[in-house]
Amino acid sequence: MDRPFYIEVIGLIAAALTTTAFLPQVYKTWKTKDVSALSLPMLLLFFIGIVLWLVYGIYMESLAMIVANSVTIVSSLLLLYFKIAYSKSITSS
Amino acid sequence: MDRPFYIEVIGLIAAALTTTAFLPQVYKTWKTKDVSALSLPMLLLFFIGIVLWLVYGIYMESLAMIVANSVTIVSSLLLLYFKIAYSKSITSS
Numbered sequence: 001m002d003r004p005f006y007i008e009v010i011g012l013i014a015a016a017l018t019t020t021a022f023l024p025q026v027y028k029t030w031k032t033k034d035v036s037a038l039s040l041p042m043l044l045l046f047f048i049g050i051v052l053w054l055v056y057g058i059y060m061e062s063l064a065m066i067v068a069n070s071v072t073i074v075s076s077l078l079l080l081y082f083k084i085a086y087s088k089s090i091t092s093s
Numbered sequence: 094m095d096r097p098f099y100i101e102v103i104g105l106i107a108a109a110l111t112t113t114a115f116l117p118q119v120y121k122t123w124k125t126k127d128v129s130a131l132s133l134p135m136l137l138l139f140f141i142g143i144v145l146w147l148v149y150g151i152y153m154e155s156l157a158m159i160v161a162n163s164v165t166i167v168s169s170l171l172l173l174y175f176k177i178a179y180s181k182s183i184t185s186s
Contacts, residue, residue, distance in 0.1 A: 003152060003153070007152045007153075010145050011149040013142075014145035014149055015142075016142075018143065018146065020138060021138050024135055042117055045113060046111055046114035048110055049107045049109075049111035049114065050111065052104070052110065053107040055107075056103050059096065
């Protein structure tokens with residue numbers, strides 16, 4: 001696409017800021033194992049949404065969207081895993 | 094831009110899912126007034142990031158990005174307001 005490079009730079013800065021802001025939640029959940037405040041349906045909807053944003057970003061040929069959503073897919077998969085693993089820990093053998 | 098309409102539909106579904114997933118946090122913070130888990134620097138970085146995503150979306154002529162980030166700007170402004178207002182409530186007259 002014939003857009004100026006500085007537009008992509010704006011997008012990449014946006015990507016860095018919003019994906020970075022998400023990481024403390026992942027870290028906190030990993031350390032505390034407290035998943036009571038996390039809703040499984042909400043995490044699932046968010047994960048599906050991020051996958052669709054990635055598909056959209058690929059069609060838009062947007063480097064910023066592809067980078068941001070690839071990182072956030074990993075973050076949200078980790079939160080989903082924590083939610084399922086730590087919720088079951090009471091009944092695990 | 095000459096992209097197919099169904100691409101924009103994918104983006105709009107993504108927008109609906111990820112903005113909806115953000116609302117329970119806003120509601121919970123409003124009801125509980127518990128802002129201890131929210132970091133002010135993180136909220137500020139996130140807010141600046143969303144503003145830049147909106148600028149990027151406008152340049153990309155992306156309806157989905159403009160809608161999603163406009164809604165999320167309001168959500169994150171509310172969280173910033175709650176954080177500042179409720180953190181100060183101990184010392185307010």
